[in-house]
Amino acid sequence: MxxxxxxxxxxxxxxxxxxxxxxxxxxxxxxxxxxxxxxxxxxxxxxxxxxxxxxxxxxxxxxxxxxxxxxxxxxxxxxxxxxxxxxxxxxxxxxxxxxxxxxRFILPDCYPKEAPPPLLREVKPESVKEYISQAQSCEVQAFTQPAPLSPESVVVPFGPYHPALKEPEHISLVVEGEVIKKAFLRIGFVHRGIEKAAESRTYLRDIFLLERVCGICSTHHAWTFVEAVEKLLDLGPPKRALYLRTLVAELERMHSHSLWLGLVGYWMGFETMFMWVWGMREAIMDILEEITGNRVHKSFVTIGGVRRDVSDEAVKGIARRAADFEKSVSRVLEEIVSVDEFVERTRDIGSYSLKQARKYVTVGPVRRAAGDPYDIRKIEPYGAYGELEFEVVTADRGDVYNLVLVRLKELQESARIIQQIAEKIPSGNPVPQRYFMGTVRESEAYARTEAPRGELFYYVNSNNTHTPYRVKIRTPTLPNIQLAASILEGATLSDLPLIVTSIDPCFSCMDRIQVYNAATNTSRTLTLEDLLAEVKKRRVRK
Missing domain, CATH: 3.30.460.80 (NADH:ubiquinone oxidoreductase Nqo5 subunit)
Known part of the structure; x- marks a missing residue:
């Protein structure tokens, strides 16, 4: 499943x-x-x-x-x-x-209309870079549709680089006074062509590539891809490996939810909450580093199992520390969410109905806050979830306040899941004798997991070679951001950062850098190697 x-x-x-x-x-x-x-x-x-x-x-x-x-x-x-x-x-x-x-929606505005679409098989990555590097400017359009709705309306560009955004994103806001009447989204500023890159790497190398889609939920990306590949191979990993994958996934959920809760506090002006929650989160980051050797990209899941075992004693110790973390979360529940200023700043902000959540095919806590118990861990169990007891946390209406409650309670459920893993984890060797380096016969499979932000979907198509023929990734942010655009309508400009943050968007990290030379009237696209070389030159000059 x-x-x-x-x-x-x-x-x-x-x-x-x-x-x-x-x-x-x-x-x-x-x-x-x-x-x-x-x-x-x-x-x-x-x-x-x-x-x-x-x-x-x-x-x-x-x-x-x-x-x-x-x-x-x-x-x-x-x-x-x-x-x-x-x-x-x-x-x-x-x-x-x-x-x-x-x-344009994902491709830069300077990508020529006559150029072939980049994910066609005959299009080489080098030619895509060439098309973009030849352009004089890649400036985003202020809006993508005839935007003014009345003589009083004004178009206000928000992003792609803005202090209220932790990653680049562009929203054209049609406003009348302080009220947002319409919001037009333009994504793609951090699109790195990972699906195209996956076609030229082996299945093993793709695991390390795909976990870099997101630095917060990297294990879920690796696990979802591996789940699909294991189905193509008719391969079932050892049961202990399934439990250990679930352990790291739940720790990752705790880390992600804590990070989000801190950001909500920051954008609502509650900096004490930001510092408090992020301080608590360090305990989870320490555990992840001890298990996998890394705080961010864990490189833990592999085809046929996991890359290293974790002793039963260590798992029991992790359960105790997770329980301590859960007590801290309970304290936050009691002392923060009941504060009048917190309730006033979050209740009915960015509100939406269950009908809206389903209409925009939202996923994760965003959907569950509106009352829909849609959780892949329950409806299509994978890993060890089918043998563990936990509650799918829901609320009765969607808004920032209920999203905070849902995620806080999910932190408690994660600690409960980890406690059960410590009690039930089976024996055996979860590490494959050798890493998979072979070919995958022609077939196609899908996999989905419940990442911290919601349902993560991968489609993998194989063709009797060492590399995938096609890898499709649908992250939770893509459906959820559509709802955000809808609920921005009627909100005030001051609520914009909080509403956008409430869906926990991830626009991922670095994609491209274009440099314009005013002296020669030329532009070029820098690779990471070019950028590092330029930095080194500047240091030498100093």
Whole structure:
């Protein structure tokens, strides 16, 4: 569970796509997990992955010629599909009929319209770099649609670099006075082409690449990819390895939620909460470093098991320390969330309904805060979760206040899960005798895990080689950010940082740097090696 080899797909022609979708929606498959495009050589295959609340997953497959890559827009049926479609439009060149052109979504604005989409198989990474480096400017457009709504409205650009953002993101805000009337999102400022890079690396090397999609939930990225690969290989890891993977995953959840809680305190002006929670978080970071040797990218999960064992005594010690951490969390619950100023600054801020959460196919605490017990650990158990008892924490309405409560209570549940792992962990050797370096026969599989921010989805396609033919990643932020754009409407500018932070977005880290030389009127894209060399030169000059 949590992953499966894709044995059957519902084949559909484009003209019948909406009708087949309606049929699956009527059967309870109301959650659009992701849309995946695969270059099959002479044509494109577009897969619609749909799930229900019982862990069942169905896959709709539409094949279209590259020369006329056109599909109907399904966002009127499933509004949450909008960003999925725009992503595929940018990266594969698929046109969705009925979808208004809103400019670039992930690719930089300077990527030439006549250039081939970068994720087509025949497009080489070097040519993508060349297209971008030839551009004089990659400035983002102020807005992507005719924005002013009335004579009183004004467009205010927010980002991509702003003190209220921990990572680059651009939002065009249409405001009247202090009130936000409309928000247009433009992502992609930290897009690094990892899916393209995964096609040229072995499965083992891809684990280290993919865990760098996110520095906070790196284990979940490695684990989700490995889950899919193990299904392709019909390989079941040792039971002890499943327990140890679950242990590190829950520690990672505690670290991530603590980091988020501190940021919420910071953006609401409650700096005491920020310092308090981040101080507590160090205990979890210390445990992760002791287990894996690393605080950020743990490199713990591997194909067929884990990279190192953890003794039973160490696991029991971790459970005791996690219990101490849980007591500190309980203290935060009692002493912070009941403070009048905290309640006033978070309750009814960024509020949304369960209907909205489902409409935008949100995941994780964002969805559970609105009352939906959607948690992959329960509905499609993986790792050791099927043998552990824990509560799926929900609230009765979505807003910043309930998101804080949900995450605080999930911290307590994580400590409870770790306690059970210490009591139930089986014996055996969780480390493979040798690391997997072979080929993977032709097939396709999906995997999904409950990362700290919510459902993380991977699709892996193999073709009898040492490298994947296609790796698709759908992170929790992509669906959740659509909801954020919606609930910003009607909010005030002063609430913007808190509302954006409330969904716990991750726009990932570094992607590209472009340098403009005013003297020669030229620009170029720096690689990491170029940047380090330039820094070294400057140090020598000093």
């Amino acid at each position: 949590g992953s499966a080899k894709i044995q059957a797909k519902h084949q559909v022609i484009p003209s019948e796509l909406k009708q087949r979708l309606l049929s699956l929606l009527a059967q309870g498959f109301s959650h659009l997990i992701a849309i995946t495009a695969v270059d099959r050589g002479d044509h494109l295959e577009v897969l619609y992955h749909l799930g229900d609340l019982n862990g069942r997953v169905e896959h709709l497959s539409a094949e279209i010629p590259k020369s006329n890559a056109v599909l109907p827009d399904i966002s009127p049926l499933l509004p949450g599909s909008l960003f999925y479609e725009r992503e595929i439009s940018d990266l594969f060149g698929v046109k969705f009929e009925g979808l208004d052109s809103q400019g």
